[in-house]
Amino acid sequence: MRAISVTRTIPWRTAAAAAALALTATACDAATTDGPEGTQGDASIEEGFTVGLLLPESQTTRYEAHDRPNFEEAVAEVCPNCEVNYQNANEDTDQQQSQVDAMLTEGVDVIALGAVDAEGAGSMVNQAHEQGVPVVAYDRLAEGGADHYVSFQNERVGEVQAESLVEALEDEGTIDEGEVVVIHGSPTDPNVDALKAGADPVLEENVEIGASYDTPEWSPDEAQSQMEQSITQIGAEDIVGVYSGNDGMAGGIIAAWQGTGVDEIPPVTGQDAELSAVQRIVAGEQYMSVYKAIADQARVAAEVSIALATGEDIDEYDVAESTTVTDAEGNEVESTLLEPIALTEDNIEETVLADDFHSVEDICTDAYSDTDFCEEHADELE
Known part of the structure; x- marks a missing residue:
């Protein structure tokens, strides 16, 4: 052969x-x-x-x-x-x-x-x-x-998300000051069990979980509803972070927070490095994603x-x-x-930009032009 x-x-x-x-x-x-x-x-x-x-x-x-x-x-x-x-x-x-x-x-x-x-x-x-x-x-x-x-390595993806969230809460000094809402993906997706196997032990060891959901079809709308329910039941002031299984759901979750009128959204995870998620990251609305x-x-x-x-x-x-x-x-x-690689604002250049996954032009549309990231790359937009 x-x-x-x-x-x-x-x-x-x-x-x-x-x-x-x-x-x-x-x-x-x-x-x-x-x-x-x-x-x-x-x-x-x-x-x-x-x-x-x-x-x-x-x-x-x-x-x-x-x-x-x-x-x-x-x-x-x-x-x-x-x-x-x-x-x-x-x-x-x-x-x-x-x-x-x-x-x-x-x-x-x-x-x-x-x-x-x-x-x-x-x-x-x-x-x-x-x-x-x-x-x-x-x-x-x-x-x-x-x-x-x-x-x-999907179990590792879950670990990366959970570890990043824990690190963010430790950096902010809020890890012991409230609860974390966990919003997993579709229960029919075979990857979700692996994501849970990676994420859940890290979260259970380090934070108090106030609510946990599965999200049919990875639906952003359903994730938004679940987040709104959690905010109502737990209270916005008592939620210090959100584990979101992917970026699409993170968009719905962040929309729920924006609907409350809070001054600052707690750290929210994601996965897939979607363009909209990278834009939310540079805007400070989403803490991290997972770049693959x-x-x-x-x-x-x-x-x-x-x-x-x-x-x-x-x-x-x-x-x-x-x-x-x-x-x-x-x-x-x-x-x-x-x-997988944890993606935050700190390593956008050596991941999504270096690999031509997204460009500065993609990220820095008018709505994001005044972010620190886009201002630092303004010469590339001329």
Whole structure:
């Protein structure tokens, strides 16, 4: 079996950014590990084939703004004659099942699946395997024994969020002066259990939790309602911080605080480094987010997908940890897991700017032009 030699082309502009990804220069052999059904393809890069990409939802802006274009670009670079069949399920498991049905009917050669629901996706993985189509679990670990899993160290994401919140409260001297509201993401998202496993022990050890919620579909509107309920029940003056599972919900949470007319919003966490969140961070409305090198994640997933479709080996990866994880059904899945980075105003330059994730022009619109960050970068806007 001939190996596909993978050369990393993503430009890491600073040593800090490179180190933050916890590079491990070890051979991954990602495509050589068969899933429970032994799924390996025999498609040809020279002739081209179809790669299916199914993403779970669009409320989280990263999927359309970063995951999809980076995945498509990586496929085009490695396999110029390949096509990407892209679908978004909009948080609807039935819709995602229909999309998988259609892709398999049309003869897709490999599927990269960002599952709406881990359990529901198990039947999709099995269905693909029955037709000899390998599956890469993308960002979320589907059940059914996927052939590879590409994501971030999601338990570590939760730890990073919780540790950052604790650090903020310690710095402000408020950690013992009130309660923290915890607003987790969608209970059907398989990543949420890992986020909780990382965040909850840190929070439980260091702060008093006044209220805790799960948020269906990561809904910003629902998170706003939950925050309003907490403010009513606990009292604004007795809430010292908010753990928010992602940036979309953080926007709703902050809107709830703004509706109270308080002079200063307590520290609020987030995840995904959405543009609106970065703007809230420079404005002092949101304390932190979690930056994830989505370009690397999408590129690895695309390359693994191509290797699985062609039956080739990938003989090196140096951007992430190669490991094995176990899905909810007990299947061991070879995995590539990237390291998350806590994002505050202090490291915007060496993360989102250095990696061209957002630009100064993106961040410093008129509404944010008078922030310290934008004033410091005013010469770049001229």
